[in-house]
Amino acid sequence: MKQPLVKIEDVYKDYQLPKKYLFQKAPFFRALHGINLELNQGSSFGIVGESGCGKSTLARIVMALDNPTSGTVFFEGRDLFNIPSAELRHLRRNFQMVFQDPYGSLNPRKNILGIVAEPLDTLKERLSFAEKKERVSQILVEVGLNAADTDKFPHEFSGGQRQRIAIARALITRPSLIVADESVSALDVSVQAQVLNLMMDLQDKYNLTYMFISHDLSVVEYVTDHVAVIYMGQIVEQGTTKSLFQNPLHPYTQTLLRAVPDVNPLNKRREVKERIPQFEMTSKSCPFLDRCIKATKNCADNAPKLVENMGHWVACFNPDVA
Amino acid sequence: MTLLQVKDLSVTLITAQGPQEVISNINFSMDAGDKLGIVGESGCGKSISALAMMSLLPPDSQTSGKIILEDQDILSLNSTQICSIRGNRIGMIFQEPMTALNPVKKIGAQVSESIDLHMNLNRKQTLERVTELMDKVGLAVSRFPLNLYPHQLSGGQRQRVMIAMAIACNPKILIADEPTTALDVTVQEQILDLIRDLADSSGMALIMISHDLGVIAQTTQNVMVMYTGNIVEMGRTVDVFQNMLHPYTYGLFSAIPHAGSSAQKKRKRLSCIPGQVPELHLRPQGCNFADRCSKVSHKCKAIEPAATKISDQHQVWCYHPLTQEDKK
Numbered sequence: 001m002k003q004p005l006v007k008i009e010d011v012y013k014d015y016q017l018p019k020k021y022l023f024q025k026a027p028f029f030r031a032l033h034g035i036n037l038e039l040n041q042g043s044s045f046g047i048v049g050e051s052g053c054g055k056s057t058l059a060r061i062v063m064a065l066d067n068p069t070s071g072t073v074f075f076e077g078r079d080l081f082n083i084p085s086a087e088l089r090h091l092r093r094n095f096q097m098v099f100q101d102p103y104g105s106l107n108p109r110k111n112i113l114g115i116v117a118e119p120l121d122t123l124k125e126r127l128s129f130a131e132k133k134e135r136v137s138q139i140l141v142e143v144g145l146n147a148a149d150t151d152k153f154p155h156e157f158s159g160g161q162r163q164r165i166a167i168a169r170a171l172i173t174r175p176s177l178i179v180a181d182e183s184v185s186a187l188d189v190s191v192q193a194q195v196l197n198l199m200m201d202l203q204d205k206y207n208l209t210y211m212f213i214s215h216d217l218s219v220v221e222y223v224t225d226h227v228a229v230i231y232m233g234q235i236v237e238q239g240t241t242k243s244l245f246q247n248p249l250h251p252y253t254q255t256l257l258r259a260v261p262d263v264n265p266l267n268k269r270r271e272v273k274e275r276i277p278q279f280e281m282t283s284k285s286c287p288f289l290d291r292c293i294k295a296t297k298n299c300a301d302n303a304p305k306l307v308e309n310m311g312h313w314v315a316c317f318n319p320d321v322a
Numbered sequence: 323m324t325l326l327q328v329k330d331l332s333v334t335l336i337t338a339q340g341p342q343e344v345i346s347n348i349n350f351s352m353d354a355g356d357k358l359g360i361v362g363e364s365g366c367g368k369s370i371s372a373l374a375m376m377s378l379l380p381p382d383s384q385t386s387g388k389i390i391l392e393d394q395d396i397l398s399l400n401s402t403q404i405c406s407i408r409g410n411r412i413g414m415i416f417q418e419p420m421t422a423l424n425p426v427k428k429i430g431a432q433v434s435e436s437i438d439l440h441m442n443l444n445r446k447q448t449l450e451r452v453t454e455l456m457d458k459v460g461l462a463v464s465r466f467p468l469n470l471y472p473h474q475l476s477g478g479q480r481q482r483v484m485i486a487m488a489i490a491c492n493p494k495i496l497i498a499d500e501p502t503t504a505l506d507v508t509v510q511e512q513i514l515d516l517i518r519d520l521a522d523s524s525g526m527a528l529i530m531i532s533h534d535l536g537v538i539a540q541t542t543q544n545v546m547v548m549y550t551g552n553i554v555e556m557g558r559t560v561d562v563f564q565n566m567l568h569p570y571t572y573g574l575f576s577a578i579p580h581a582g583s584s585a586q587k588k589r590k591r592l593s594c595i596p597g598q599v600p601e602l603h604l605r606p607q608g609c610n611f612a613d614r615c616s617k618v619s620h621k622c623k624a625i626e627p628a629a630t631k632i633s634d635q636h637q638v639w640c641y642h643p644l645t646q647e648d649k650k
Contacts, residue, residue, distance in 0.1 A: 050507075050509075158599075188533060189533065190363060190573060190574060190595040191363075191594075193577035193592040194594045197592055217581075218583070221579065221581065221584045222579030222583045242584045245581075245582075245584045246584070255508060259510065259511040260507055261514070261536030262539060263536045263563065263575070263578065264539060264563065264564075266560065266564070268540075
C-alpha cells in the first residue's frame, strides 16, 4: 500500500490553565482527544466543527508549530516531533499554511517581493536577488496576479488579491501539503468562488494535498474528498465527503447540516424540538451527550469509539441509519 | 400604513480621493411588521444605509433625500430630536458582539441604558423591565445574573445581550446588521429564530442586512440586492430568489457551492463573476456592473439603467434582464 503523506497518530493536546490556588495541581483543558487521520498525496481533507472544537489546534500540530502532549505526526514517514531541529527546518518547505485573515497575515510594511520570498530566506535557499525576483514573479502569475506587482504593498490589494498573495507565499517553496485554516471565510461569495477555483487549479497542476479547515459546510463539501467532523477535540464522524454528506449518521453532523440556512425561501426549516438533558455528563460519557436527541444511559456511561458504518466511520451508539 | 419611507436617499462620504457618493438614489418603503432583507457584497452600501437610518454617519458626510419614519423626516432633525428616536423607535443589532458591547460595564447596566434614557421608569420598574428582556432573549436572570461582564459570556450569549439592548424600548423598527456573521451555524440558527420570533410576536418591522443569501432567504419576505451603492433588484424574496433577473444577482447565486455538490461525479468549476467590485473613485459611468457583466451593451456603459417593473412587486435596474435561456 502507498504510504500516506501525513499520518496523525493518536494525538492528544492539553493546554494548562492557570491555577486557582497556590498548591493545586494545575488544571488543563484537553483540546484534542486521540486524533487519528491519514492524508493521501493529492487529496483534499476537510476538517469541520464549531469554534473551539480543536480544528485550529490540529492544524498547528500538523504544521509542527505546537507540540502534541502525546501521539505524533508522520510526514512522508518521518516523525515530525522526533527528528533533529535542522532536519525539521529542512522538512518545513514541504508543508505550508494559508491563514484566515488576509488583512492580518501580510506584513503591511513589506512589499510583495519581501512577503512572498520570506519563506525562501528563512529556509536559507541561497538565491541571488534576481533569481528570487524571478521566482516570485513566476508564482504571482500562477496565482492570477501581475509579475510587476512585486514592488507593491499589501494595502494596494483587495481582500481576494491578498489571499492570492498568501497562497503565492505558501507555494513558493513548492510544498506538497497546504493547510488552509478558514482561508476563504473572510471573502465575499463572488471572490470566494474565484479563490476556490484557483486552489483547485493549483491542486491539479502540482498534485497538492490540502488540509482544508472550515466551518462552511457547503465549501467543504465542494472542495474536499474526505471529511472529519470534530466535536470537543474528538472525531465523531469521518469518511469520504460523498458518503458523509449524503448519509450523515452522527446526530452532531446532522445538527450541523440542518443548521445551514437554505437559499431557497420556499424550503422552510424544520422546527427543532427543545430537549432537556436527561443524563449527567461524566468524564467517561460521550462528548455530545448533553446536546444529543438520542442519548441513552449507555451514552452517559461509555464514550463510543469510531466504528465503520455504511461506508464511513462514526462514533455513536445509536447512529441514524435511515 | 407606511412605517418607513426612504426617498431618493444619497450619501456622500469624504474619502482620501475627495467626496464620493457611496449610496445613490435609493427608494423603498416598509409597513409595520414587514421583514426586509438587504443583501450584497462588502462595499455595496448596505451598512451605510442602515447607519443613515440611525443617523450615525460620520459628521462630515452629506446626505440628500428623505428618510420618513411615520411622519418625521429623520434627516432634517437636530441631534436632540434624533436621540429620542435612536434606540427608542429604531433599534439596531450590530455585527460584532465582541466589540459592540462595553467590556467594563455589566450586562444589566448596558441593557438598562436605553431604558433609562427613553422610558422614564423608576429603578424597580427598570430592573423588572431588564429581567423581562433577558428572559425574552433566553438569558434567564437565574442563570445569567445581571452583574456579569461581557467576557464571561460566549459569542452567541453576547449577541443575545445585544438583541435585548436593541429591543429594550419596543422599537418600531429593528435593524440587524450582519447579526450572525461571527457565529457558528448552530448558534446562528438559534439567533435567527430568536430575532424572527421577536419580530413576529411584537409586530416590529425588521431590516436584515447580510451577505449570506441563505440567512436572507430564511428570515425575510422582501429583499433588495445592492451593488456599489445602488439597488439592482428588489421584490418579494420568493420572486427574486426563484426568478432572479439581474446578472449580478444571478452571479451571486451561482458563486455559492451548492449543497449536494459531492454527489456529482466530477467536480465542476464554480462559476464566478469576473473582475472585482470597482473602487469608489473608479466607478464607471452608466451601469456600475457593466464591466463585469456578460450581457453588457453600449447603452449600459453610457446611461445608468432605471427601474424596470417586471411585476407589481418585482423591479430590476437593468436593460437586459436575464431570460430562462441565459440561466442554463
